[in-house]
Amino acid sequence: MTSKQYKRISSRMHKRAGNVGDRPGMIRVPDGALKPRIKMYSYNTEELVTSEGDNIHTVLDQLNECDKHTHWIKINGMGDAKLIEEIGDRLDVNDLVLEDIMNNHQRPKFDEYDEYVFATGRLITCNENCELSNTQLSVIVKDNLIISFEETYEDNFDGLESRLNAPKSPIHKLGPGFICYALFDTVIDWYFVVLNQIGEELEAIEDRIYEKADKSIMYDTQHLKRTLIVLRRASWPERDKINDMIRTESPLITKETKTYLRDAYDHCIQIIDLIESYKEISASNIDLYLSMVSNRMNEIMKVLTIISVIFIPLTFVAGVYGMNFAPANPDTNKRLPLNMPELYEPHGYLYCVGIMVFIGLIQVLFFWKKGWFNRL
């Protein structure tokens, strides 16, 4: 996998839909939000009714009729403020909750109200091309009803849906609180998938460091660190949320569901552990990489410098015997016997070359004894 494949997960707050000083509870449609698609599952131990559409009226009317069913209204796409307001109106939901649903950058949390509970989480998924997406999942749980809000049309919960669709599934005996658990359990499962992938990349990066440390390692690790920061910012409050759900006294979260939630809580802690470990590993990868690069650079510089140094005295000797001190005075033609007599020796050249070889060998020997030819 190359460093180009990633889509940058922005870790910054996108511009919140609202402005400074806005009324709290103000509903604004986020930029680029999709038109809502509504899907509804109504089930009890005897039957399962599914309906699909985009008219929230029909759906809400159906609720009143089938009061012996458990209903799951699954809304994909947040592009319609009216729909949200209508739901808020009909189910008597606080404005602040509606604002949280529409605000795409909510922190995972669990809020209890008199008549209903509200929970939200970050759904972090990745597709086969390793592109991560970080969207919001919010749910409102009430009596015999759960409404879930997702930002995209992705089928992130088809596992749960197919379990619902299966005839005589044990899930049909369980209330909306269990659906709520099942949704967030899937969210947690996705974290494992993403972390698995990060773990593989970390090992791949480490292997690349040993094989051939190049600049892309910095980029890729930087990218992973960014992703881990995003995951960590999501997983800590996720853990707190699950914990709040376990400790709630609301009858909407039954004792049986809490057993499952404890399992989910364990998984959350495991995720947090993994994230912290991965952060340490990527930090130590960076250290290793930097040490490798500096080692290689040092290795190169050392070899090059040794070559230079060996030749510098030799070149000096050559330079000396290239001097033009004259054997005789040009004016008087008087012999100047002290001017470079070596040049006029029968074996001067051979001696000179010998001296050069000797100097070279001495140096090589000296450097070798000092251990400078060893790898660092």
Next chain:
Amino acid sequence: MTSKQYKRISSRMHKRAGNVGDRPGMIRVPDGALKPRIKMYSYNTEELVTSEGDNIHTVLDQLNECDKHTHWIKINGMGDAKLIEEIGDRLDVNDLVLEDIMNNHQRPKFDEYDEYVFATGRLITCNENCELSNTQLSVIVKDNLIISFEETYEDNFDGLESRLNAPKSPIHKLGPGFICYALFDTVIDWYFVVLNQIGEELEAIEDRIYEKADKSIMYDTQHLKRTLIVLRRASWPERDKINDMIRTESPLITKETKTYLRDAYDHCIQIIDLIESYKEISASNIDLYLSMVSNRMNEIMKVLTIISVIFIPLTFVAGVYGMNFAPANPDTNKRLPLNMPELYEPHGYLYCVGIMVFIGLIQVLFFWKKGWFNRL
């Protein structure tokens, strides 16, 4: 945005107005404080009366008359110790509170007293030119009255004011505790604005690192880190303050207001999360930058050194054949056949050039095989 645009936010304590050993509760006007401007909103569900002026007497007298209204006295500018003392006197406010109001470097906190509550926060704003300002907002809430103290004349709360001015606004039903919430909610909204800008700058800096890492990246990141330190020092106690407000048993903070405060608390935690993430990101930007700079430097040095090293042995060979070992003894004119016979070979020069080319190629080949021409 260049690094010159910033105004340094000083993170140090400015000289406190007081001196060592001063009486606690001593009121001193901070240096450069502005002359107070007073604005007053008196509202109930039926009417809204606004008045403006700079005489606190008139304002306080009006309080007694309209005892069925909720009053918001908005004071901009802290330049008048008498005004503060008068308020303290009339409303029976503790000296220590008055000192905190006048001291521009108070930490966010919430203090309960028998008759009133006191809260203070840091209002960190930025204008279009990205100039940050860090001033203090203090409020005293009492019965049907809230007094807010700001350091500057900036219209930081015009959102709230316009909601108040709107006829039949739901806000008219709510007491001074809600105004207090609304003020600090705006403070928190400003944090998001500032953090948004920091997030954008961090991404811009990261892009610049990949494109062209220059020294200004250190300066700009240093500046951002400084700003983040200031924000963090403000946001942690801000969170504690909001939490104290949620837990207070004072009747001045109603149950309804507490619902909103919980929302504000969530936002505070989100701000703290963001600040921590941004600190990590800026640290990892610095790491990336340093690695890039050292990489580029290494790249340059490597190329330059390789060029030197290739030429050094060649220059040595040239030096050798520039030696003047004589072909004959100048005295006896006897031929010295061992002195550099190469110079007198018919193809000596060609051989010599050939050897030089060979040495050069060998070196290039050696370095290439070692992978030293690869990018680091």
Next chain:
Amino acid sequence: MTSKQYKRISSRMHKRAGNVGDRPGMIRVPDGALKPRIKMYSYNTEELVTSEGDNIHTVLDQLNECDKHTHWIKINGMGDAKLIEEIGDRLDVNDLVLEDIMNNHQRPKFDEYDEYVFATGRLITCNENCELSNTQLSVIVKDNLIISFEETYEDNFDGLESRLNAPKSPIHKLGPGFICYALFDTVIDWYFVVLNQIGEELEAIEDRIYEKADKSIMYDTQHLKRTLIVLRRASWPERDKINDMIRTESPLITKETKTYLRDAYDHCIQIIDLIESYKEISASNIDLYLSMVSNRMNEIMKVLTIISVIFIPLTFVAGVYGMNFAPANPDTNKRLPLNMPELYEPHGYLYCVGIMVFIGLIQVLFFWKKGWFNRL
């Protein structure tokens, strides 16, 4: 011990057997799981019956017969989902517990249920070749029964088994809770063995740094850090687990066993202390190593550079006297007395060599006085 001997302990999550959105409590056999081998110890103060086999039916039937014995069913190998389901069925164990048993990457934990308790831990062992293995040990404790599940066939608990086999061992008086303690005490003993080995390697690495710092130190320390991360991720929850066991009110963990558990708790804290110390030591080893390498490199570069610098001016002087400024005009043969008269001096050469020696000595003296010949 060289760096090749290690088998990498992967610190990443292996692909969990399940998929996103799976039903919680779904039992899937992990890849490569071994066929279960069943061993059973049934003892009371009077007799000890051992049986071995691979048929869980016979074993469970035996339970009903010998209801005055304490039974330890030891299952090695998790390759048979049916066996697990059968156990779950017969003993009325929650599906989530069964899933945890089959999932090889469970975090250490202790869960209490109405009729039984469940505990799981990481069994980290090393053989004589220093190969680490990180497998899972799970136990279910019920009335007079303990079932332990291990992933491998290794005899990790032969110490405990031989104590059981010893006639009149005091262990025969103790219930299944004590066996549970004894199993996890052995797990903790293994941690000490592994940490001992890491401690020895850390000291060996430090010695190697002082003797001869080479690249393998980075690799080996990296490996140790990876192992420490794995150990830390296991030991913290291990400590919490033991603590939960001490605080449980379940009658399955008797007061006497708790005395022993407190001892185990102390050991856990000691392990955590050791891990943290070793992390610090390996970090400081890295610092020391990097400083040594950079020191040695600096030392080399300094010596080489000093050699170059000493010869550069000398070579320049030689170059000057190798210039061919002519003693006479070739056209007019007029003497040009100002063109390099030194060359025609009787002692020109000697003076020149003298000057060179002088320059060289001056430089050596200067560098020596500056302290540049000192070791860094």
Next chain:
Amino acid sequence: MTSKQYKRISSRMHKRAGNVGDRPGMIRVPDGALKPRIKMYSYNTEELVTSEGDNIHTVLDQLNECDKHTHWIKINGMGDAKLIEEIGDRLDVNDLVLEDIMNNHQRPKFDEYDEYVFATGRLITCNENCELSNTQLSVIVKDNLIISFEETYEDNFDGLESRLNAPKSPIHKLGPGFICYALFDTVIDWYFVVLNQIGEELEAIEDRIYEKADKSIMYDTQHLKRTLIVLRRASWPERDKINDMIRTESPLITKETKTYLRDAYDHCIQIIDLIESYKEISASNIDLYLSMVSNRMNEIMKVLTIISVIFIPLTFVAGVYGMNFAPANPDTNKRLPLNMPELYEPHGYLYCVGIMVFIGLIQVLFFWKKGWFNRL
């Protein structure tokens, strides 16, 4: 301010007066302790009596006489073990408290005893020359009496004393607990003064980094870090001490004093915040400084290396045409036309110079295109 102005604050434990295995509660005079000077304020709402002297007997006798006054006995200088013992005897103070008073390196703490309370703190002051001093302030509060012990004769509390001396000061209504608060409030005020100075120095250092980064920055920051460590070691327990005083149920600390103590507590937290921020800022200053130095060094090395590299091939060319391959065989005088024919070309020299210029320009162009002339 230069780095020479500082007096090193030693952060180590000075040799404790006592020895290993000494009896606890043993009183030993610290080395170099000053002779005690005693000052006494006795006041009630009606009158204020001041006396000075060095005889503790007279002072203690006066206590019994004026039992309707509040007394503050201010002792400067710890050089007299007898005086301390006498006080301990007369007021029935525990030996361990007396030992703590005499031990100059006590940690700030607040201890309650049946009849009295004991508090100690670090008085960290600086004079105009920025010399810091770290001495101990201990107080014993009893009924209507407070005794304070200082190490030096410095007038660190003249603010408080002048408030006491003022006629009809509100302080005259308050008991010894308030004096105790006022003393430690002054201690906290001094922390702000010292931190203010550190803040100014940090900004000055940062400015110096941008202007001209030299080695003294390391020294000065090192010094500041050392000072911050000392301050932090004093301020954390200081905060705990104030907190203990707020929570005490001793009647010696009245409810009114606790209001003031809460204010002091806020200041303590502010001090701790500031210290942590300053530590971060000094760390980031070091990073910035190191990056600047390495940048400048790199800049220099780059320029120098580029100059070398440009000349090396040129020197090689010159070397080639300095070779002495002979145009004719000296023995046979046969022309060797292949030996360096360039030397005998009419425009050989010009061509050669042209080639050199060309090589030089090519290199400059290449480096320029690579961006190596740009600032890093």
Next chain:
Amino acid sequence: MTSKQYKRISSRMHKRAGNVGDRPGMIRVPDGALKPRIKMYSYNTEELVTSEGDNIHTVLDQLNECDKHTHWIKINGMGDAKLIEEIGDRLDVNDLVLEDIMNNHQRPKFDEYDEYVFATGRLITCNENCELSNTQLSVIVKDNLIISFEETYEDNFDGLESRLNAPKSPIHKLGPGFICYALFDTVIDWYFVVLNQIGEELEAIEDRIYEKADKSIMYDTQHLKRTLIVLRRASWPERDKINDMIRTESPLITKETKTYLRDAYDHCIQIIDLIESYKEISASNIDLYLSMVSNRMNEIMKVLTIISVIFIPLTFVAGVYGMNFAPANPDTNKRLPLNMPELYEPHGYLYCVGIMVFIGLIQVLFFWKKGWFNRL
């Protein structure tokens, strides 16, 4: 003090005497344990009886006789398993306690049992040669009896012993709990002695950095860090132990002793503070050292490179005028007037030297203006 003086304190776990899966409570004699020496003090307010020997029987028999005395049995040397077992038998001490006494690597802890309390601590001492030793001190306190176990024969508690031997010492009024306190107070006093020495070494190292930074600083700081890690690992549980002793409800630790223990607790916190400060200081020493070394290296490289660069163009000029372009064609003897006419100018040589001087000066000026001759 040089770096050779230290004996390495091993921070790793030595091989525990036991093996994986051993029976808990198994007593094994540690390798190299000394033969026990027994000393016994029996005192009450009236008399003090001392006896010495190596027979535990006699000693234990004496206990029964003198049941109105307080007994301190001081055992030095752990080399005799039987002795320990006998004590365990006679006094009815739990096996786990006996195992902890024999295991030389126990963490400091305080355990309460029905009839007795058990405490253990690390006795870290240093002799005049700065050799540290890290041994174990365990005590069992029962009714009117305290038994202490030390590993060595060193007289670490002679202070306490001489206080006991003093006639009419106040210590004679106090029970075995006070002896227990006095022993651990001495342990804490030793920590101060060791920390004092470390503090002195840290200051010495810092001075050496400023004076002459060499490699030994890394070694020595590494050594100190190692020692600090050992101390920290001992002092944190030491603090917890003292705290447990303060909070115990066992009558063996009287209220009066608890007053003294609170004092010891303060000292523990002071020790922990000091250790953390020293860790920070040693980290900042390393930073300073590395910066100094790199500064000095940079300084050297800069000077050397500047020298090279100044000479390189000069050498090139010399090389140019050393070229042999011929003044005349050797075949035709035709004058080639464009071949290096400078060589035949009357003042060619002088001009050439002048140009060289000029180039050199220009460079020096340029580098000087750039500020490259300034110290970094």
